[in-house]
Amino acid sequence: MAGADANWARARPRALIRALAVNATGFSLSSVSSISSSSAPEHACRPGCGACCIAPSITSPIPGMPNGKPAGVRCIQLSDENRCLIFGLPERPSCCAGLSPSLEMCGSSRTDALLWLTQLEIDTLP
Template sequence: MKCREGCGACCIAPSISSPIPGMPQGKPAGERCVQLSVDNLCRIFGQPERPAVCSAFEADIEVCGGSREEAIRLIGWWEQVTAA
């Protein structure tokens, strides 16, 4: 599956514990990443300061579903069931 350009669900729904430029403590689940543009594109895509967890994420139908809304719901669910 290819990532849906302008989706941004993976930059909103999950928590990210790694430092992000502008968010040195990472971000909590459900909070929009400060590096996500108004067009829902990552401002640091391909840059060395982008967290490794973000670079490693691969779109998958089981995680991203068929729409942005479904992706936010599914990623949020995965966040809850895998939270420590």
């Protein structure tokens, strides 16, 4: 029975994250298609997107969010234009600084990026 309890405990956050993704995008995660990164050209950050500052959880402190942020919650350092207000500053968490936009992650739209990052969050839950 312990295995069933562990599966249930993991399923609840996954269901919550899926619900957040559907609410944020209007699309289900099953609509995301995988894009091969091996053939992807260099990809620039999409202006006005901000998906990487919303979809994933961040466990390290962020200025204004000392306990990090849960998945699906907008980072307090994301501007109204969906740009990082602490980009390039030492206060920016290393997990953010280490994240680079790619065609695989960003897809062809903000919705693609939100869905892909939400699925990554689900796939990497403990």
